[in-house]
Each structure stands twice: as structure tokens, then as C-alpha cells.
Amino acid sequence: MFKHKYHFIFLVLLNGLFFGCVEPFDAATEDFESALVIDALITNEFKHQVVYLSRTFRLEDGISSGESNAAIKIEDSQGNEYVFQESVPGTYVSTNMFSAQPNVEYQLSITTSGGSSYISNSVVLPTNTSIDNLYAAVETNDQNVEGVAILVDTFDPEGESQYYRYDYEETYKIVAPRWNPQDLIVVSESPVIYGFAPRPREEQVCYNTVNSLNIILGNTTGFSEDRLTRFPIRFLDRFDYIIGHRYSILVRQYVISREAHSFYTTLNEFSGLESIFSENQPGFFSGNIIPQNDPKEKVVGFFDVSSVDSERIFFNHEDFFPEDLVPTYPDDCRITTPILGELFGAINFNTSKYAGPHEPEDASEGIYKLVPRVCGDCTVLGSSTIPDFWIE
Known part of the structure; x- marks a missing residue:
């Protein structure tokens, strides 16, 4: 299951919005105001749905905290109630699996351990539209960099979808260039x-x-038909090491409401550091969740009900650039030949890996070739467990 990727952006952005003013930016937040951040999405997938609660944090602290011990439930217009329980601090999972259904209204309600209550507007599931095609193609981006673009085609012949959000999960193979079996x-x-x-x-x-x-985000409101063609999801430089061997990407397409699209657009506009830390902040903006105890309380978040479809593709670097060498590894993998006194620390503390024997030319060189651990041990950068979905 995808964790909502915008959750961190929520938290950083909110600090900029809460503590921004017309004065030049100062990293210290003197007038800190704690606010609840609600990150709630249910989809048409039959699964345990998840809601995330957290608090805004001081910029100088640099870390958020989950909001624990809240009571959360979702009610629908057919009289069903779905209760959520906290699994880890700030993460609440529905006790039963369920999926959002067409033509049914859903409403989220939250009561914190401190007694504050919040309720969302009623939301309905948008039309379900599938991804027609997910594919990779060689392109040159706006910075004149050649690489591989991940593109999506989608079409709703009824013209009812219009607003889309995408996220992805990418997986890539790593091969340690200086690995030795010993x-x-x-x-x-x-x-x-x-x-x-x-x-x-x-x-x-x-x-x-x-x-x-x-x-x-994508939308088709200005188009003659509800169609996205060659819509860009991801761009990868041809020399990016993550596509040096084999690469896979899982793309998820969410059909969302106009209100959700507007909220995410606003969030997107101020998610860059240039906006967050600018001298003139836009002020607070809210979603579709309303505080019940104090109407003036600041709470941010959006209760989103979305239909979702997903597709996965694989490709190798040589599929697009057959004459290229393998792209540069994250480390230059410089070989060293430490003398025995220096060798002990490198081996005992696992900072280097054996790369082969060496014939020293003088007393300043040892008899073993070593490389940084990352060059001989791929687990520094990933896991040696083959993903269940992986296909060679």
C-alpha cells in the first residue's frame, strides 16, 4: 500500500503557512501554533483503509509527531460505520476491510484524546477510469537532458473523470561493481x-x-474530450544509475473530485522551498475538514475518496541506450591498498570490502585491494531480497 507521499509536504508547508509573514524568513518560530494535520484517503480497493494524523512542528525541530489515541470512524449514507484503530503512533487502520462504492456518501469524523472533534464534508466516489497505457520513451526534457520519460495515456469516453492525481513506486536493480565472493x-x-x-x-x-x-496532477477540463495522452509521470536521466540495469515503476492513477484537485493544486503551488520560505506567505488554507469545538481552530487536511487504477512496467537500460556503458555508480569505488596497521580498522568496522590480492610496489602498500563497502556490498543501497513482483 502506498503511504500518502504528500504527507511530509503537508507538514513542511503548514509550518511555512502558519509561521510565515511579511518579514524576511527567520528559521526560529517564536509564535508556534500546534495544528492537527489530517491525511485521509479511501479508495475503491477492497482493503484496510488508512488515516494519518499528525501535528505541525517547529521548523527548528525538523520532525513531526503522530497524533495518538484519537477516535476515528467513517460513516456512509447507507448506515454503515467503519471504525479505525491506531497501529503505530499517528497511523489508524480500519478494523475491517472495505471499499468505497459508487453513489454512496462518506463522512469522516475524528475526536482527539484532548476532546477536540472534527468532521469532514460528505464525499462521493468519482467515476472509475482505467489507465489505457503506461509506457517509457526516450525524450529530451526542458533542460535539454536526454533520458527516459514515463508516460500515461488515459481516456474516459463518458467525460466524467476530468481530475486526476498520480503517484508511483519505483524499484531498481543494483549490482555492486567491485563485489568479490570472498x-x-x-x-x-x-x-x-x-x-x-x-x-x-x-x-x-x-x-x-x-x-x-x-x-x-492532471485535468482535462479545457480539452475537447476527457483524455490524457503522453502525460508525464517521471523523467530519468539516461546516466542515472537507478536505470543502469533493470528498472520497474508502478503507477497509480486516482480519479479525484474537483475540490480535491483544487486542494492539491494549492498545496503543490507552495510545496517548493522558494514559496515556503518566501517573504510574503499566502496565509492559511483549509481543506474539507471542519473543527467542531472551535470554528477558528486551524486544521488542515483533506478527506479524499478516489477510484484508483494501477499499472507496472519494466525495462533495461540497454532497451533504450544499447551502446551506453552502465551509468556511473553512486561512488567512484577507488581502490586502496592499506598496510596492515590500517587494514584492521577498515575490515573490523566493515567500512571497506575485499576486492582482490595486490602485489605491493613498496612498503607504503599492502597486499590486499580494498574498496568502499558500498562498492562491494549492494546492501548499503538496497535489499538483497528479490521483490515478489520482480520479473527479469
């Missing part, structure tokens, strides 16, 4: 004796998964 180990510390042992786990090939953090 580990150099310290057999004895007094006297210091070195030996070799087979690698205890897979450290040559790994996989890393990263979720999108930006808010990707």
Missing part, C-alpha cells in the same frame, strides 16, 4: 591474523524501492 576477515586480534571466508549472504545484486514524493 570476505577478508579478522581471524585473531592478538596477534592480528587475517583470513578469508565465503560471503554469508547475497551482496552482489540488490533491489531498492522508492515512493514518489511530489504531487502529480
Whole structure:
């Protein structure tokens, strides 16, 4: 399940909105006002739905805290009630699996441990529109950089969808360029004796998964038909190491309401540092959640009910750039040949990996080649567990 990627942007943005003024930016927040942040999305997927609660934080603290011990429920217009329980601080999961249904109104209600109550506007599920095509193509971006663009085509012949949001989860293969099947180990510390042992786990090939953090919005209101063609989701420089071997991306398309699109658009406009920390802040903006105890209380969030569809694709670097070398690894993997006195720390503290034997030219060189651990052990950058969905 995707965690909402805009959740962190919520928190950073809100601090800018709450504490911004017409004076030049000062990182210290003297007049701090704690506010509840509500991140709630239910979809037409049959699953345990999730609601996130947190609090705004001081910019100098740099960390948010989950809002614990709240009572959360969603009620629908057919008399059903869905109760949520806290799984970890600030994360509330529905006790029963359910999916949003067409032509049914849903309303979120929250009561915090301090007795403050909040209720959302009633929301209905938008039309379900599938992704027609998810694909990758070689393109040159606005910065004149050549790479691979991830693109989506979608079409609603009834013209009822119009507003879309996207997020993605990308997974890529990592191959340690200086991996060696043998580990150099310290057999004895007094006297210091070195030996070799087979690698205890897979450290040559790994996989890393990263979720999108930006808010990707599309709409067709100004078009002659409800169609998005070659809509850009992601751009990858041809020399980006994450597409150096094999790459996969799972894209999720949410059909959202006009109100949700407006909210996310506003959030997007002020999600850059230039806007958040500018001298003139736009002031507070709210979503569709209303405080019941104090109408003047600041609360931000949006209760979103969306239909969702997803598609996944895979490709190799050579599919698009067959004549390229493998893109540059995150480390230059410089080989060192430490003498015995320096070797102990590098091996014992696992900061370097054995890369092979060395014939020293003088006393300043040792008999072993070492590389930074990241170059000989891919688990620094990912997991050696092959994802369940992975296809070679």
C-alpha cells in the first residue's frame, strides 16, 4: 500500500503557512501554533483503509509527531460505520476491510484524546477510469537532458473523470561493481591474523524501492474530450544509475473530485522551498475538514475518496541506450591498498570490502585491494531480497 507521499509536504508547508509573514524568513518560530494535520484517503480497493494524523512542528525541530489515541470512524449514507484503530503512533487502520462504492456518501469524523472533534464534508466516489497505457520513451526534457520519460495515456469516453492525481513506486536493480565472493576477515586480534571466508549472504545484486514524493496532477477540463495522452509521470536521466540495469515503476492513477484537485493544486503551488520560505506567505488554507469545538481552530487536511487504477512496467537500460556503458555508480569505488596497521580498522568496522590480492610496489602498500563497502556490498543501497513482483 502506498503511504500518502504528500504527507511530509503537508507538514513542511503548514509550518511555512502558519509561521510565515511579511518579514524576511527567520528559521526560529517564536509564535508556534500546534495544528492537527489530517491525511485521509479511501479508495475503491477492497482493503484496510488508512488515516494519518499528525501535528505541525517547529521548523527548528525538523520532525513531526503522530497524533495518538484519537477516535476515528467513517460513516456512509447507507448506515454503515467503519471504525479505525491506531497501529503505530499517528497511523489508524480500519478494523475491517472495505471499499468505497459508487453513489454512496462518506463522512469522516475524528475526536482527539484532548476532546477536540472534527468532521469532514460528505464525499462521493468519482467515476472509475482505467489507465489505457503506461509506457517509457526516450525524450529530451526542458533542460535539454536526454533520458527516459514515463508516460500515461488515459481516456474516459463518458467525460466524467476530468481530475486526476498520480503517484508511483519505483524499484531498481543494483549490482555492486567491485563485489568479490570472498570476505577478508579478522581471524585473531592478538596477534592480528587475517583470513578469508565465503560471503554469508547475497551482496552482489540488490533491489531498492522508492515512493514518489511530489504531487502529480492532471485535468482535462479545457480539452475537447476527457483524455490524457503522453502525460508525464517521471523523467530519468539516461546516466542515472537507478536505470543502469533493470528498472520497474508502478503507477497509480486516482480519479479525484474537483475540490480535491483544487486542494492539491494549492498545496503543490507552495510545496517548493522558494514559496515556503518566501517573504510574503499566502496565509492559511483549509481543506474539507471542519473543527467542531472551535470554528477558528486551524486544521488542515483533506478527506479524499478516489477510484484508483494501477499499472507496472519494466525495462533495461540497454532497451533504450544499447551502446551506453552502465551509468556511473553512486561512488567512484577507488581502490586502496592499506598496510596492515590500517587494514584492521577498515575490515573490523566493515567500512571497506575485499576486492582482490595486490602485489605491493613498496612498503607504503599492502597486499590486499580494498574498496568502499558500498562498492562491494549492494546492501548499503538496497535489499538483497528479490521483490515478489520482480520479473527479469
